[in-house]
Amino acid sequence: MNGSEIFGAWVAVFLTLGIFSYLYKDNPFYKIAEHVFVGVSAGYWMAMAFWTQVQPNLFGRLWPTPDGEISGFLMKAWYGIYNIFGFIVPSVFPNGGINKGHGHDPNFIYLLPFALGIMMLMSVASKLSWLARLGIAYTVGMAAGLRAYAFLNSNVLGQIKGTAVSFVDIPFFSLTGVSVFNNLIILVGTITGLLYFYFSKEHSGHFGKVTRVGIYFLMISFGASFGFAVMGRISLLIGRFTDLISYGTETYNYASIWVLLLMIVLLAIWTFKGDKKAVN
Amino acid sequence: MDKFLDFIVRAGSLDRRVIFVVIALVVIIPLFFPLGLPIRATNSSQAVYDVVEELKAGDKALVSFEYGPSTKPEIHPMTVALLRHLFQKDVKVYITCLWPDGQFMALEALEQVADNQYHKVYGEDYVLLGYRPGAEAIIKGLVSNIRKVFTVDSRGDFLDDIPMMVGVNQVADFDFLFSASAGYPGTVEWVQYAADPTGVTMSTGTTSIQVNEVMPYVQSGQIVGILGGMPGAAEYESLIGQPGIGTSGMDAQSVAHVVIVAFIIFGNISFYVERRRSKKY
Numbered sequence: 001m002n003g004s005e006i007f008g009a010w011v012a013v014f015l016t017l018g019i020f021s022y023l024y025k026d027n028p029f030y031k032i033a034e035h036v037f038v039g040v041s042a043g044y045w046m047a048m049a050f051w052t053q054v055q056p057n058l059f060g061r062l063w064p065t066p067d068g069e070i071s072g073f074l075m076k077a078w079y080g081i082y083n084i085f086g087f088i089v090p091s092v093f094p095n096g097g098i099n100k101g102h103g104h105d106p107n108f109i110y111l112l113p114f115a116l117g118i119m120m121l122m123s124v125a126s127k128l129s130w131l132a133r134l135g136i137a138y139t140v141g142m143a144a145g146l147r148a149y150a151f152l153n154s155n156v157l158g159q160i161k162g163t164a165v166s167f168v169d170i171p172f173f174s175l176t177g178v179s180v181f182n183n184l185i186i187l188v189g190t191i192t193g194l195l196y197f198y199f200s201k202e203h204s205g206h207f208g209k210v211t212r213v214g215i216y217f218l219m220i221s222f223g224a225s226f227g228f229a230v231m232g233r234i235s236l237l238i239g240r241f242t243d244l245i246s247y248g249t250e251t252y253n254y255a256s257i258w259v260l261l262l263m264i265v266l267l268a269i270w271t272f273k274g275d276k277k278a279v280n
Numbered sequence: 281m282d283k284f285l286d287f288i289v290r291a292g293s294l295d296r297r298v299i300f301v302v303i304a305l306v307v308i309i310p311l312f313f314p315l316g317l318p319i320r321a322t323n324s325s326q327a328v329y330d331v332v333e334e335l336k337a338g339d340k341a342l343v344s345f346e347y348g349p350s351t352k353p354e355i356h357p358m359t360v361a362l363l364r365h366l367f368q369k370d371v372k373v374y375i376t377c378l379w380p381d382g383q384f385m386a387l388e389a390l391e392q393v394a395d396n397q398y399h400k401v402y403g404e405d406y407v408l409l410g411y412r413p414g415a416e417a418i419i420k421g422l423v424s425n426i427r428k429v430f431t432v433d434s435r436g437d438f439l440d441d442i443p444m445m446v447g448v449n450q451v452a453d454f455d456f457l458f459s460a461s462a463g464y465p466g467t468v469e470w471v472q473y474a475a476d477p478t479g480v481t482m483s484t485g486t487t488s489i490q491v492n493e494v495m496p497y498v499q500s501g502q503i504v505g506i507l508g509g510m511p512g513a514a515e516y517e518s519l520i521g522q523p524g525i526g527t528s529g530m531d532a533q534s535v536a537h538v539v540i541v542a543f544i545i546f547g548n549i550s551f552y553v554e555r556r557r558s559k560k561y
Contacts, residue, residue: 237303
């Protein structure tokens with residue numbers, strides 16, 4: 001086990017216990033862990049997006065490594081701009097173009113997303129913030145168009161097909177597989193659940209009784225969701241405890257134990273001082 | 281009787297921190313002293329196992345990692361178990377990541393299973409294409425032309441130089457699709473943009489909280505089987521006969537569930553007793 005791994009374990013223990021300390025009450029350890037988490041996440045996502053998408057797939061298409069000598073005034077000017085960028089940030093714009101398998105000719109259509117991306121960044125400048133709307137409008141329009149068909153196909157048609165269940169050539173009852181009884185539950189649950197969200201008619205009389213059945217189905221569904229949520233949270237807790245236990249061994253210089261003890265002592269002092277201040 | 285009811289009402293207003301400590305204890309103790317409770321595979325886990333079992337040596341499986349450290353305890357055990365099953369059957373494994381941290385989860389799982397356990401060769405038996413931001417746009421790109429999205433893999437090697445990428449151009453070229461998903465983008469997007477349009481058999485492993493959202497797709501046959509959270513992973517581990525992290529966590533999971541259910545019942549009794557008393561006086 002090298003030093004950096006041990007140090008990493010100590011940091012992980014501190015951050016884990018820092019987050020857990022909120023269960024006692026809001027405190028400086030929790031605040032440190034929370035801020036570190038938000039900052040590191042934002043930085044990490046940004047760096048990953050830049051180096052896996054913007055640099056190879058955008059700049060790599062705009063300035064690919066040319067095949068031989070650059071000829072023509074426009075191309076020389078285009079790669080002249082690249083060389084200026086390369087002088088400023090050589091790690092992003094390496095000498096001779098970006099070779100990421102996008103061919104050897106610049107693909108100028110990618111100037112469009114480049115421009116839209118820059119426009120979105122303009123939202124930080126109050127006078128030019130209106131430009132950001134163009135980028136956002138494009139993204140929203142593209143996403144809506146992309147999703148419309150997929151939703152219709154998978155969530156509407158696919159689900160209707162899934163609800164159109166069979167009542168023939170299957171056993172009447174089965175605890176584990178398809179059966180008339182199970183399919184009846186699917187049919188009744190779907191219809192009554194959908195009717196509950198039909199608000200053009202007052203939920204009273206026979207209609208009210210049917211929608212009441214729909215509510216029961218919804219409540220069972222919410223109960224199942226709650227159960228799964230609890231199960232998920234316990235799984236995550238087990239994961240953290242498993243790590244804390246392994247970091248509490250001699251290999252990691254008993255990181256969990258030392259950090260826990262230190263945190264308890266400091267929290268006790270912090271609480272005691274806080275109480276004293278409140279009294280004064 | 282009144283004293284007992286007084287106790288129940290008082291216990292109902294227990295400091296929440298006491299409950300936290302109790303939960304912590306019931307999770308930690310079984311981790312040190314395992315109970316060895318039996319694990320029985322559910323139909324949905326069995327369906328995932330069966331569909332992988334039907335794959336032949338040389339078939340191609342696309343596995344997508346859409347989770348990170350925050351959901352690792354739930355998803356990672358199942359991806360490790362699934363990779364074990366796939367490599368055991370000599371299936372070619374292609375890995376994509378729609379989450380940035382998914383790449384590191386994939387690297388960890390591959391090191392453990394492909395390199396250390398099955399001694400598979402990178403580029404011939406498995407390939408890590410890596411992460412690309414863009415969510416459903418990436419899936420749509422993979423469906424039309426993989427090389428539009430990935431020109432190089434996670435190591436920076438050109439796809440055309442990787443032996444197992446020969447003849448693999450789009451999602452339709454795969455025999456099996458598996459999404460290890462902890463949210464958006466994840467299973468739902470793979471169903472909508474890849475599995476449904478191409479008809480490639482798809483299974484999934486999700487966090488527990490996602491099970492209710494994904495189950496309708498399983499019920500309608502759009503997804504074949506689902507591994508739900510840590511229990512799903514434990515069931516899959518028991519099906520392939522290789523107990524792992526999922527199995528070791530199930531005792532703590534089960535005991536914690538019993539305690540939580542007991543707390544809920546107790547809380548409700550306390551609530552009803554208190555309400556009856558307040559009506560009385």
